[in-house]
Amino acid sequence: MQSSEIAGKARFDHIRYAQLWEDADVLCAALGPCPGGTLVSICSAGDNALAMLTLDPARVVVVDLSPAQIACMRLRIGAFQALEHPEFLELMGSRPSTRRADLLTRAVASTDADTQAFWQELEPLVVAHGAGGAGRFERYFRIFQRYLLPLVHSRRTIEDIFVGRPDETARAEFLDTRFNTWRWRLLLKVFFSNFVMGRMGRDKAFFDHVDGSLSDHVARRIRHAAVTCDPSENPYLHWIMTATHGEALPMTWRAEHYGTIRDRSDRLDIRQDALEAFVSTGEKADGFNLSDMFEYMSPDVFADVYGQILSAANPGARLVYWNMMAPRRVPETHADKVMRQQELEDALKATDKAFFYSDFVVEEVR
Ligand SMILES: C[S@@+](CC[C@H](N)C(=O)[O-])C[C@H]1O[C@@H](n2cnc3c(N)ncnc32)[C@H](O)[C@@H]1O
Numbered sequence: 402m403q404s405s406e407i408a409g410k411a412r413f414d415h416i417r418y419a420q421l422w423e424d425a426d427v428l429c430a431a432l433g434p435c436p437g438g439t440l441v442s443i444c445s446a447g448d449n450a451l452a453m454l455t456l457d458p459a460r461v462v463v464v465d466l467s468p469a470q471i472a473c474m475r476l477r478i479g480a481f482q483a484l485e486h487p488e489f490l491e492l493m494g495s496r497p498s499t500r501r502a503d504l505l506t507r508a509v510a511s512t513d514a515d516t517q518a519f520w521q522e523l524e525p526l527v528v529a530h531g532a533g534g535a536g537r538f539e540r541y542f543r544i545f546q547r548y549l550l551p552l553v554h555s556r557r558t559i560e561d562i563f564v565g566r567p568d569e570t571a572r573a574e575f576l577d578t579r580f581n582t583w584r585w586r587l588l589l590k591v592f593f594s595n596f597v598m599g600r601m602g603r604d605k606a607f608f609d610h611v612d613g614s615l616s617d618h619v620a621r622r623i624r625h626a627a628v629t630c631d632p633s634e635n636p637y638l639h640w641i642m643t644a645t646h647g648e649a650l651p652m653t654w655r656a657e658h659y660g661t662i663r664d665r666s667d668r669l670d671i672r673q674d675a676l677e678a679f680v681s682t683g684e685k686a687d688g689f690n691l692s693d694m695f696e697y698m699s700p701d702v703f704a705d706v707y708g709q710i711l712s713a714a715n716p717g718a719r720l721v722y723w724n725m726m727a728p729r730r731v732p733e734t735h736a737d738k739v740m741r742q743q744e745l746e747d748a749l750k751a752t753d754k755a756f757f758y759s760d761f762v763v764e765e766v767r
Pocket of ligand 1: 417418420421423464693
């Protein structure tokens with residue numbers, strides 16, 4: 402395995418993200434159709450690499466340093482094969498269910514022994530919260546939703562967030578008069594302090610390169626999700642506030658893509674390794690989903706890894722990635738090798754339902 406800066410700092414022995422908190426609709430629109438090509442994706446929980454199958458590539462190479470994250474992908478592949486779409490939603494936690502233990506058994510039946518053993522141990526968590534609720538990040542949101550949110554808002558107010566409001570004025574009025582109370586502002590400040598988030602949600606190492614206050618950032622992004630966009634269409638906000646999905650679902654979990662993803666899952670090439678290792682194989686790709694991995698790197702390492710990725714990219718390949726707080730865009734040393742797709746970025750940023758990110762980047766190799 403190639404060395405990777407973050408690997409030495411953060412522990413990868415448990416599921417960190419049990420579902421993708423990056424909007425696959427935005428990702429796929431940024432990459433564009435890729436018939437017959439090769440795409441590369443960070444795995445995380447697997448959802449976005451699966452969504453990339455809808456772009457019709459010959460192959461999606463999926464990489465992650467973490468065996469637990471790879472196990473999330475293998476569970477999904479088994480579930481797509483063994484379950485009907487409504488059953489899949491129950492297993493993942495989008496919908497309530499009393500039969501998740503049975504669904505889990507069926508989903509892992511075709512997977513390897515390690516994956517089966519891994520999920521068997523997590524069965525109680527899956528039964529309680531769904532497989533999409535079994536990560537540390539989701540546990541963090543659950544503590545927020547179960548124990549803290551009720552101190553601030555009634556169930557009725559929470560439900561009212563997701564009543565469709567046709568225009569921005571009505572949404573702004575709801576946020577300003579019903580939701581953004583002093584109690585809510587206090588909760589944001591305490592819960593989204595860098596200290597608490599580092600202890601309970603993300604590994605502290607991930608904040609080494611982050612500037613500014615996390616709670617101010619979250620407050621700005623909530624306005625984007627609640628006013629600029631329509632909360633009734635936002636599955637991520639729905640999960641954070643209610644620990645399940647409403648009518649709106651993340652792209653990969655929607656019925657319209659279920660058959661396509663199931664039929665193309667043999668095009669996935671899963672590797673438990675650093676993304677940097679893909680480069681050393683000499684293979685080339687036509688597009689990269691880089692998640693927000695650059696944010697976890699120091700600027701020098703970022704410039705180095707960016708250069709390695711360019712050397713494994715075919716002309717016209719797009720590098721797609723997010724930044725939450727640390728600014729990362731093509732490093733100066735490589736600026737002449739890519740073209741920023743600003744119009745596309747701006748259009749997609751405005752619709753990004755995974756609202757925590759402050760920046761979304763699409764750079765195309767010349
Ligand atoms: C970058 S993290 C971010 C996830 C996402 N932003 C979220 O909030 O759900 C996604 C995954 O990247 C993996 N990862 C980080 N750096 C990597 C690298 N250099 N090579 C391969 N995987 C990496 C981590 O193991 C993790 O599972």
